[in-house]
Amino acid sequence: MSFPYESSRRLDKAIERVMVGILRVGGWASVLVTFGIVITLVTESWPFFKAVPFGRLFTDRMWTPLFLEPQYGIGALLAGTLVTTGVALCVAIPLGTLLAIYLSEFAEPRFREVVKPMLELLSAVPTVVYGYFALLTLTPILQKIYPDLPQFSMLSAGLIMGIMIIPYVTSLGEDSMRSVPMLLREGAFALGDGKLGVALRVVFPGAFSGLASAYVLAISRAVGETMIVAIAAGLQPRFTLNPLESAATVTAFIVQVSLGDLPHGSIGYQSIFAAGAVLFLMTLGFNLAGHILRRRFHRAC
Amino acid sequence: MLASQNLRKQEARASRRRSIDRWFGRIGFLVTLGTLGVLAILLLNLAANGLTRIDWQFLLSFPSRRAAEAGILSAWVGTILLMMVTASVAVPLGVAAGIYLEEYAPKNKWTDFVEINISNLAGVPSILYGLMALGLFVYQFRFGQSILAGGLALACLVLPIVIVATREALRTIPASIREGAFALGATRWQAVWHHLLPYSTGGIATGVILAMSRAIGESAPLITIGALTFIAFLPPAPILAHAPFISFDWLFSPFTALPIQMFNWVSRPGEEFQSNAAAAGLFLMLITLSMNGAAILLRRHAQRNIKW
Numbered sequence: 001m002s003f004p005y006e007s008s009r010r011l012d013k014a015i016e017r018v019m020v021g022i023l024r025v026g027g028w029a030s031v032l033v034t035f036g037i038v039i040t041l042v043t044e045s046w047p048f049f050k051a052v053p054f055g056r057l058f059t060d061r062m063w064t065p066l067f068l069e070p071q072y073g074i075g076a077l078l079a080g081t082l083v084t085t086g087v088a089l090c091v092a093i094p095l096g097t098l099l100a101i102y103l104s105e106f107a108e109p110r111f112r113e114v115v116k117p118m119l120e121l122l123s124a125v126p127t128v129v130y131g132y133f134a135l136l137t138l139t140p141i142l143q144k145i146y147p148d149l150p151q152f153s154m155l156s157a158g159l160i161m162g163i164m165i166i167p168y169v170t171s172l173g174e175d176s177m178r179s180v181p182m183l184l185r186e187g188a189f190a191l192g193d194g195k196l197g198v199a200l201r202v203v204f205p206g207a208f209s210g211l212a213s214a215y216v217l218a219i220s221r222a223v224g225e226t227m228i229v230a231i232a233a234g235l236q237p238r239f240t241l242n243p244l245e246s247a248a249t250v251t252a253f254i255v256q257v258s259l260g261d262l263p264h265g266s267i268g269y270q271s272i273f274a275a276g277a278v279l280f281l282m283t284l285g286f287n288l289a290g291h292i293l294r295r296r297f298h299r300a301c
Numbered sequence: 302m303l304a305s306q307n308l309r310k311q312e313a314r315a316s317r318r319r320s321i322d323r324w325f326g327r328i329g330f331l332v333t334l335g336t337l338g339v340l341a342i343l344l345l346n347l348a349a350n351g352l353t354r355i356d357w358q359f360l361l362s363f364p365s366r367r368a369a370e371a372g373i374l375s376a377w378v379g380t381i382l383l384m385m386v387t388a389s390v391a392v393p394l395g396v397a398a399g400i401y402l403e404e405y406a407p408k409n410k411w412t413d414f415v416e417i418n419i420s421n422l423a424g425v426p427s428i429l430y431g432l433m434a435l436g437l438f439v440y441q442f443r444f445g446q447s448i449l450a451g452g453l454a455l456a457c458l459v460l461p462i463v464i465v466a467t468r469e470a471l472r473t474i475p476a477s478i479r480e481g482a483f484a485l486g487a488t489r490w491q492a493v494w495h496h497l498l499p500y501s502t503g504g505i506a507t508g509v510i511l512a513m514s515r516a517i518g519e520s521a522p523l524i525t526i527g528a529l530t531f532i533a534f535l536p537p538a539p540i541l542a543h544a545p546f547i548s549f550d551w552l553f554s555p556f557t558a559l560p561i562q563m564f565n566w567v568s569r570p571g572e573e574f575q576s577n578a579a580a581a582g583l584f585l586m587l588i589t590l591s592m593n594g595a596a597i598l599l600r601r602h603a604q605r606n607i608k609w
Contacts, residue, residue: 224426
C-alpha cells in the first residue's frame, strides 16, 4: 500500500513555506488598501486643513472653496448628505423591514428562495442607471404632483437611493430574523399569539441588533452613494434641509470638482481630499458600529 | 356562564388575529411585487427610450457632438480592458487572502484587526477608492489617468467581495476533508490545492462574477481619477503584427467606460442625448443583470451538487 503524500517530504515542506508567504501577502493586501486610502486622504488634504482656520469649517454658511473669496462651511455639504440620506432611509427602513418580516415569517420558503435573490438585484443595478431614472423619470412625475419642484431635487435622488438600499436592509434583516430560535416562536404561539404578533413581539426584538446593523450599514451606503445624487440632486452646495430643493452632497461635490480640470496640488484638488476625509470618517463610524452590532447579534444566538 | 363568555371573547380575539395575519400577508406580498416592479419599470423605461438607438452604428461609433452619430465603441472597449486589469489583480489577491485568513491565519489580535478591516473596507464608499487612486496611482506612481490606474482602483474596490466569497466557500467544506488529507500526510497547501480549492470553485466563481458585475457598473471612482468622457480613439492594440507581438502600451492609455459615457450623456440637455444614455444604460443593465443571474444559478448549482 502506498500513501499518496509520501514522496519527497523536503520538497513539499519547501513548497508549503513558499505558498504560506504568497498567501500571507494576499492577506496583507486588504490592509494595504486601507492604509492607502487613509494615508492618501490625510496627506493630500493636510494642506487644506492647515490653510483653513478650523473654526470656519463650522461657522461659514457656504461651501465655496474654489471662489476668489472662499467660504469653508462644510455644513452646506453635510446638510445635502443628511437630507438625501434621510429621505432614502424613510423609504428603505419601513419597506425593507416590512419585506424582511414578510419573507422571514410569512412567505412560503419556495417563494422566498426565488424572491430574495431577485430583490438583491436592486442593489446590483449600476448607480448611474438609477441616477438617470431619478432625473428623467421620477422627477417629471413628482413635478406633476408638486409643480414647483426644480429639475434637480434631493427628494427625487433620495427616493431612488432608498430603493437601492432596500436589499441591504431586507437581506441582512431577514437573515437575522430567521436565526431567532424556533423555540421562542413556538412559545409565543402556544400562548395564543398570532403570526404578526409573534413577528413583532418576539422575533423583531430578538433580532433587533441584527436589524440595527442592517440599518446602520444601509445608512453608510446612503451617505457614500455618489452617482444618484450627483446626477439628480444637483451639484450646487446649498445650506438647506428642505428636500424639495437642490443641493450638493459631500460625494456630489467631489464629482463636480473632478469633472473640471484638476491640477495636482491646486486648492480644488486639496478640497476634494478634504471632503473625502470627512466622508471616510463618517462611513468608518457607521461601518464599525454595524460590525459591532452584527458581532453582538451572532454571539447572542 | 362566565366561562363560556370568556371563551367566546377568546375566540373573537383569535379570529381577529388570524385576519390581521392574512392582511399582513397580502400587504407583504404586494410590497414584494411592487419592489420587484421597480426593477421591471426601470428596464422597460430604458428599453422604451433607448431600444431604437441600438444598432451596429451605435456599437461601432465613437462619441460625437451630434447625438445621432454618437456611439459607444470606445466605451465598451474601455470597459473590457478595465475589467482585464481588475480581474487579473483582484482575483488572485482576493483568493489568496481568503485562503490565508480561513486556513492559515492564527487566531490573534492581528487577525481580528484584518477581519474588522475587511468588513469596513467592504463599506467604504466607492468614490474614496477613486480618491486613493488619484493620489496614489495617478500622481505618486505616475500611472497617469490611464486604464492601469482605473483598473487598479476597481480592483481595490472589489477585493473585499472576492475575499469574503472565498472564505465563505471554504467554510462550507467540512473539517473531515482537511483531516482526511492531513491523515494521508498532506501538507496544508496540498490539502488546499488538491481538495479545498477544487471543492470551492463554484462559490469562488460566484463571488468573482458578482465582483466583476459591481466593477462594470462603477463610475464614481473612474470620474475622480479623471477618466475623460470624450474619447474618440481606441487604446493601442495589445497584440502586434511584429515582434515582440505583445504590447502593454494600452495600460497607459486614457480611456472611457460604459457608465462614464452614460453619465456624460445623462448630464447633457436634449432628448437625443438622453436616448443615447438610455441605450447605454440598457447595455449596462443587461450586462450586470445577466452576470448576477449567472451568479445566482451557479450558486444554486454548486449547492445542489454538494453531498458530503
